[in-house]
Amino acid sequence: MNPAIRVLHTEWSSGWGGQEIRIMAEMKAFRERGIHMQIACRKESRIAAAAAEAGFRVDHLPFAGRLDFATIFGLRRLARECDCNIIHTHSSKDSWCGALAGKLGGIKVIRSRHLSSEVRPGLNARLVYNWLPDAVISSGRHIRDHLVDNCHCDPARHYSVPAGADHHRFSPDVDTSAVRALLAGREQGRHVIGIVAVLRSWKGHRVLLEACAQLAKELPDFILFIVGDGPLREHLPLWADELGIGERVVFAGHRDDVPACMKLMSVCVLPSLKNEATSQVMPQAMLVGTPVICSSAGGLTEVVHDGETGRVVPPGDAAALAAALRDCLSDPERSAAMARRAREHALAHLTFDKQIDDTLAVYRQVLRD
Known part of the structure; x- marks a missing residue:
């Protein structure tokens, strides 16, 4: 016994x-x-x-x-x-x-x-x-x-x-009405690039802002939706303004309705620079059915397989991240196919x-x- x-x-x-x-x-x-x-x-x-x-x-x-x-x-x-x-x-x-x-x-x-x-x-x-x-x-x-x-x-x-992630809570059928109210229509007709992470330096928010500044020159119809709180909460708006994309960024702070936030995203990004294990965020987004992009920091490549279940870029490489974002947003059919495979993989293993x-x-x- x-x-x-x-x-x-x-x-x-x-x-x-x-x-x-x-x-x-x-x-x-x-x-x-x-x-x-x-x-x-x-x-x-x-x-x-x-x-x-x-x-x-x-x-x-x-x-x-x-x-x-x-x-x-x-x-x-x-x-x-x-x-x-x-x-x-x-x-x-x-x-x-x-x-x-x-x-x-x-x-x-x-x-x-x-x-x-x-x-x-x-x-x-x-x-x-x-x-x-x-x-x-x-x-x-x-x-x-x-x-x-x-x-x-x-x-x-x-x-x-x-x-792993709760596949009952993180579902493609999640209600997004409260998050739509938060965005106040800014998402309509636009791509929503999102990140869910504690606002700390090694999560790569600065790299994501730089990538979005580069992307804005080629693909102007997007907003950046930042979910989370932390030590960088006062710095990120200043950096966004310095890069000329302040008006594109929505800072949501800490949210308990993370599944709904992820569902509204056209792509969920985790551009970590170091320290990541396998991440809780990537399996969550995969189960919701949202396309994902992450860096190769730590064990993220155990979860996201480049070109199969999402895109993987080198840590700290804003140009590579901008290119991956452009590819993801400009080819929605391919991104949706990767998201379907990602959800199947997450249901089986994550x-x-x-x-x-x-x-x-x-x-x-x-x-x-």
Whole structure:
């Protein structure tokens, strides 16, 4: 008989982005399957508020450093107190604290690696990705392969679980009326180039603005629809004005109706410069049926296959992105065919249900070992 799974998540980050969204989505999905989930995080973090609002037990710990003994022993106490048999860690500092708490308390530890940034080989990498955790879940095959090949980690305990999307929520049949009201008719008779991403530097918003400035010289009938919030929210309008396309750009801010936003887009773009795993945005847009263009940063090419399910361009190359946008918008039949193939691929390989099933398989495996 499989033991009951009870998971204590840890998260050092105070921000809100794809990583934190994924943690919360997984916690909710596992709760629906009857599996206990709780989280330890910093008091001021966005995920603390989100988890509490969703009805999860939330414990605040300082996570002041890799060897923060107050946090390490606090995690061990929490896991024992709540009968948690897995500590699932997500960021650097909490992964050290969580792994040491697990070792001290005889509790299984799973380390998630969400980013594609390079991990420097050496003792620290061997400790946190090989010796301390019982398993590692990477958000993409390329991250797993990097850890195995460059950091000499045990391939038998490293798993690739790409982010999936909810194919019920992200559907071609989504209602777009609220988003049309936001755009106030500006989309009528025009192409809508869209991006859904936290407004941070490495997401490539500046490159997209530069590409659109180039595209405007050849294909004037478009608007740029930017969905998201973040550190660059004050800079992007200034950059758009400097490039002469300010009047074309609609800044929507944070939106909860992302499927509807994507459905109104003629093309959804993710021009990331670095750090991407496999992205939650690309599978979402693919399931909605919107054509996609992304950069080749990180593991995005695991999701989007150039010329088959979308277009892929080099990171930071505004000219290449402008050319891909021009091709996509000027040949709608080819773009629609790629979008159909993309949706079929996403339904087969990139659903949220598959993500949860694959993660559950790792939970069960570590408890069997």
